[in-house]
Amino acid sequence: MRAVVLPLVVGIDGSAESLGAVDWAVDEALLRGLPLRLVHASLWDRYEGGFPRGESAVNGSAGTFDRLVEGAAQRAHRRSGGAVGVSAVTVTEEPVSVLLDEGRNASALVLGSHGRSGVADLLLGSVGLAVASRADCPVVVLRGGRPAGTKPRPGPRIVLGIGRPEPPGAGEEPEHRQPAAAVRFAVEEARARRVPLLAMRAWRCPAHEEAEHPLLAGEPARHHARRAAEALEAALRDVAPDVELERRTVEGPARKVLLDASHGAGLLVIGARRRDGRFGLQIGRVAHTLLHHCACPVAVVPERW
Numbered sequence: 001m002r003a004v005v006l007p008l009v010v011g012i013d014g015s016a017e018s019l020g021a022v023d024w025a026v027d028e029a030l031l032r033g034l035p036l037r038l039v040h041a042s043l044w045d046r047y048e049g050g051f052p053r054g055e056s057a058v059n060g061s062a063g064t065f066d067r068l069v070e071g072a073a074q075r076a077h078r079r080s081g082g083a084v085g086v087s088a089v090t091v092t093e094e095p096v097s098v099l100l101d102e103g104r105n106a107s108a109l110v111l112g113s114h115g116r117s118g119v120a121d122l123l124l125g126s127v128g129l130a131v132a133s134r135a136d137c138p139v140v141v142l143r144g145g146r147p148a149g150t151k152p153r154p155g156p157r158i159v160l161g162i163g164r165p166e167p168p169g170a171g172e173e174p175e176h177r178q179p180a181a182a183v184r185f186a187v188e189e190a191r192a193r194r195v196p197l198l199a200m201r202a203w204r205c206p207a208h209e210e211a212e213h214p215l216l217a218g219e220p221a222r223h224h225a226r227r228a229a230e231a232l233e234a235a236l237r238d239v240a241p242d243v244e245l246e247r248r249t250v251e252g253p254a255r256k257v258l259l260d261a262s263h264g265a266g267l268l269v270i271g272a273r274r275r276d277g278r279f280g281l282q283i284g285r286v287a288h289t290l291l292h293h294c295a296c297p298v299a300v301v302p303e304r305w
Helices: 016-032 062-080 095-103 126-134 183-195 205-213 220-237 254-262 285-293
Strands: 008-011 035-042 086-091 108-112 141-143 156-162 197-203 245-251 265-274 300-305
Touching: 008 016, 008 095, 016 062, 016 108, 016 141, 016 183, 016 254, 035 062, 035 095, 062 086, 095 108, 095 126, 108 126, 126 141, 126 285, 156 183, 156 254, 183 197, 183 265, 183 300, 197 220, 197 254, 220 245, 254 265, 254 285, 265 285, 285 300
Parallel strands: 008 035, 008 108, 035 086, 108 141, 156 197, 156 265, 197 245, 265 300
Antiparallel strands: 141 300
């Protein structure tokens, strides 16, 4: 029985950012041997504002939506030289629910950094933030990307942010746990692209610890640095040797450490904890900051707790 190959799903809205997402997804599909699915939710306009070619949400017709989707599909075919299977669909629903539903049967969701609202590029559109915060699959947001239509630069590394260790499940021994989903995703990306993987763990020493132990200058900091190195090693213990892996612990706020590392990276990967039974946005401050300000594309990978 053949294994089911889940597609890369791209949310398109007619903006230049969503066309850039199509280009990125085509290149990714070629690397990983995946089909591509282009999805347009025709009520997207209510969330991001504006409409292509002078149309409006009120007078936009089915023909307008069909041309938008058809144009994106033709673009994907041209870029892949016909080597990637492409399907496309328009759904007359609001975009967040459409994309979340598509994500249940996707390898990943790919979105532009913001929609057609004219908001500055530093900000992520409301659709992208909601989807990245709730999706069941990895969500790639094209931050700081190359201009649409250009080919990827060779050789940029993948950066992986390692957060707090995930607690073992019931009856599960720590040494028998599988690698976290974000680690697996980052390793697969580095392997497919044949680029190095830089795994990073930020740490900080609370000021009160140094103040309370003036005779032990430097000891609290060394303790936190050692714990960070141990957490990093534990998260990466099952990474196969065929991936070029660099481990790095850095003192400082995780948001700043990872933002600095994103310059010159091809992709930054972080995990986002998902707790069953909880509703609303499930995304931490670090991921939120990176989605708004990162200098390269960001992959938010859900981690079930």
